[in-house]
Amino acid sequence: MRLAYQYRLRPTKQQIATFENWLELCRRQYNYRLAERFNWWEQNRCNVDRCSIISCGIAPLKDKPSYYSQKRDLTNTKALFSDYKEIPSHTLQDVIARVEKTFDRWLKGDGKGFKSGRPRFKGKGRYHSLAFPDPIKPEHLTGKFIQLPKIGKVKMILHRPIPDGFKIKTATITCKADNWYISLSLEDVTVPSTKVDVIPALDNTLGIDMGLKSFLVTSDKQEVEIPRHYRKSEKKLKRLQRQLSRRKKGSKRRQKSIKRVAKSHLKVANQRKDFHYKTALCLLKQSQVIAHENLNIKGLAKSMLAKSVNDAGWGQFLQILNIKAASAGCLIVAVNPNGTSQECSDCGATVPKTLADRWHSCQCGASYDRDHNAARNIKHRAVGHPVLSKAREMSNPLGGVT
Template sequence: MQHRPLPNGFQIKTVTISRKADGYYVTLSLEDKSVSKFNSDVKSTSENTLGIDMGLKYFVVTSEGKSVPIPQYYRKSQQRLKTLQKRLSRKKKGSIRWLKAVKAVAKQHKKVADRRKDFHFKTANELLSKAEIIAHENLNIKGLAKTHLSKSINDAGWGQFLTILTVKAENAGQKTIAVNPKNTSQDCSNCGQKVPKELSQRIHSCPHCGTVIGRDLNAAINIKNRAVGHSVLKARGVLCNSRTAKREAHAIP
């Protein structure tokens, strides 16, 4: 059954047939030469760039202050999966009932994966509608997935999301920028001073310039600044020095 009609003007380039838990799928790769191509020369500026911080409390927090809740599709389906796997364990391996139970487990896993992928596509579309360039951290996702947070990280699907975001950006003539993730949560996005904090501390409160904002928002702004090539220390140095001078002036008897 055809999912939807082929759009006018598009040419079929490749055809892929894949077998999944609920049947066979035919995937077509189409080309339309009128679609804008990826412009690698586009420069990142404060006006055309949006920084995003990915996390486990919120899936994404943008440098504009918008947050996207994390759906946790796998965790929400764990009880259902546990029930199906328990039924599977009671069946004789190789029997018809065992094969049906295996298929039921596979279908549930596919359902979770499909919902997660749909969420990633919708989130990517929403972000790309907000800015020409999306900046994110260059995370070692495989390494992070080996920690005690592995289940939550795999459930979030950061790797798949970044792949989707990058491909959709290129297809739309936009782009993504991966920046160094070091201290994006620790550095103050207003004055650039390092403000050490534990992972449990969700508020960034800078003792140097008085900035008080959410930890994730602070990180998202830092990510945007790094993509733009904006040095907070240089840009805010005069402001910090002036405040210091005022404090010193008030202290003089």
């Protein structure tokens, strides 16, 4: 079983200077290794319909830079630039691993076949984390201090203890707008991975309908108000952005303004994440199976409601809900969202509505709030409730083709 705990660091001024220097060196190494791969790709690709074998010769293909070839070349980097000798070897190798991952996702895609955009070079101040892939021994964690390679003991705020039996596999130092943080990846091989054997049924399933009027409405008619963290902080952010635009580029006052803006955005992100965690835990305490719509969140984030959709953070909430459900032994079911607001949750008949219609009234006598009716339909689809088949039988009692 793997867990990730994040703690705030209290490094000294000398340690902060070391971290900043290492981040800059890793950023340069990242850009250099990415440029090597781009040069290989540009020099070896050739459009067949635009290159004549008779009129021009074809140069021999160059070897593709790989993770292992670039890792072996780190010895030459350290020989030419002595500053890289101060960085642990595994930290530099992690930089090449990141280049390998982002480049392959662009050309080949991930395990599901989804490709990412063209990798970009990291500008100054755009590289924020240092990884220590080597396992940290228990004796390196003493009290409120953690010992890191070539750094020594760094003070951290141990706000929650590390569970017994878990070993620290990796550590990652991250520079955020407000402070330095360390993320510890913990593993315990004695704890088996959680296997969910829950079967969705009417008595153990809870349907949720996410929206912008309310963050979500459950099939039990519970409503969670949408906090609108970004909307509430928008006025302050506009003022800070105006101050930033007036500062002279390269000045110290501009750097201070950049930090103020970054801290404000970080606060909004932390508030949203805290709300998502609390909401997910509250839902998992109520039911063993949570059903939700399989929404195209990326598409909705490009519509006219983009700001409100991004402020709600449905994607992050569903990701947190799945992670917490896996550790709690619960099941998350995504259903087809087509027609959940238009169909009646009692008889299955279609009742057309516009976005302005917030109440569902059907000829069968059903009368629900629009979102509550959608949540009931989501629950029925997750458990395979035969509402639609009954409605078809009622409309065609002879059993013929309709």
